[in-house]
Amino acid sequence: MKGSRRPATFALVTTLVLPLVLQAQSAPPKKDAAIYQKHADDPVLKEMEDRDKKAAEDAAALTEKIVDEQEALKRKEEESKPDLRFDMKGIARPSGPDAFQVKAWFSPPVAQYLTGTCWSFSTTSYFESEVKRLSGKEIKLSEMWNAYHEYLDRARRYVSTRGNSPFEEGSETEAVARIWKVYGTVPEQAYPGICAKDGRHDHVGMVREMQAYLAYCKANNSWDEGQILDALKEIMNKTMGAPPAEVKWEGRTYTPQAFLKSVCRLDMDDYASFVSTTSLPFWTSGYVKLAGNWWKFGDYHNLPLDEWYATLLAAVKAGSTTVLEGDVDEPGYSGEEKIAVIPSFDIPQAFIDQDAREFRFDNGTTADEHNIHLVGWTSVGGADWFLIKDSARAARKAPPEGYLYYRADYVKLKMLTYTLHKDFAKGVLAKFN
DSSP, X not given: OHHHXXXXXXXXXXXXXXHHHHHXXXXXXXXXXXXXXXXXXXXXXXXXXXXXXXXXXXXXXXXXXXXXXXXXXXXXXXXXXXXOOOOOTTOOOOSSGGGOSEEOOOOOOOOOOXXXXXXXXXXXXXXXXXXXXXXXXXXXXXXXXXXXXHHHXXXXXXXXXXXXXXXXXXXXXXXXXXXXXXXXXXXXXXXXXXXXXXXXXXXXXXHHHHHHHHHHHHHTTOOOHHHHHHHHHHXXXXXXXXXXXXXXXXXXXXXXXXXXXXXXXXXXXGEEEEEOOTTSOTTOEEOOOOTTOXXXXXXXXXXXXXXXXXXXXXXXXXXXOXXXXXXXXXXXXXXXXXXXXXXXXXOOGGGOSHHHHHHHHHHTSSOOOEEEEEEEEEEETTEEEEEEEOOSGGGGSSSSTTEEEEEHHHHHHHEEEEEEEGGGSHHHHTTOO
């Protein structure tokens, strides 16, 4: 029986199942379709991530709060820290600018505001007085013209030294003559050098941006001078404006070089700078290491202190003005009192001599901090007093704004250099080697 049913079963399988198997093997495979589904965060991991994010935000906020509190504390301490001064009320002094016996012509005081450009304000003012003295013309010249070109010259030196020359705001009196010899000068009306609506100079952000850019160039060893100067010009033009290539004056057009020569009629070679330091042989000219002398000016005429002061005094009494450069961070310097004197607890006046001056220059307590324009002289209480036109805020702490009065002892001890037309120093210049 078994043998007789087997063929029938096999035939059934062959007839019914085999075609299905063969059909399945020949049919194309079913494809899976790609679809987008909404992402579902793991609730546990999401909770942990949110916790960590909040902790980081809280930590950052706490750090910011602590830093702000510490900075506020430092500001409060600085603001509350008293300045060392002394009772100046008993000092005989000039009553005001009109009390000076000798007073040359000078343009009204102007403010430098938030800039480190006292060197330009004072020296520009000096040359304005020189234009008036030599030609009779009263021309207000541009301080920012000098500053703009000084920034670029400093950048050139920065590039040439591959970042080993400081790029800062300060400079020296002698920078103006150097700049004018190359670039000329322009009247202030042609280049006020300020884009701010309030009309006040503020170079803080501009200088910070230029310094950051130069630091980037140094870090990346990128020293394409043309590219660097173009970038700095773009930065300065936002704050100062682009300087003009030509200027109009009394119906005529001049290049800045022609304006200096034909209108101002100044020759920069007619001026000499004087110093008194034992770091150089007396009666020789040479280099003096000053913070602002970044280009290594090397023609300071070195005089003994008595000769240095006598030459200055004689020039001022004869009608010259001059630019003084020196130190203004002293107990005897007061914008509120409008005077600069040396108190006896620093050094008695009788002991102010060459060595006392040099000691302070050597230890850094006398530095080239500030430049001012000396415009007049008088005698009060048997002492020489000098009328100072100053662009810094100290001269605006009390009326009349823009003026201070320096006594002779302060000039002898704390002022480093001055500049004169050579006609006012013929006697001493003839003695130089």
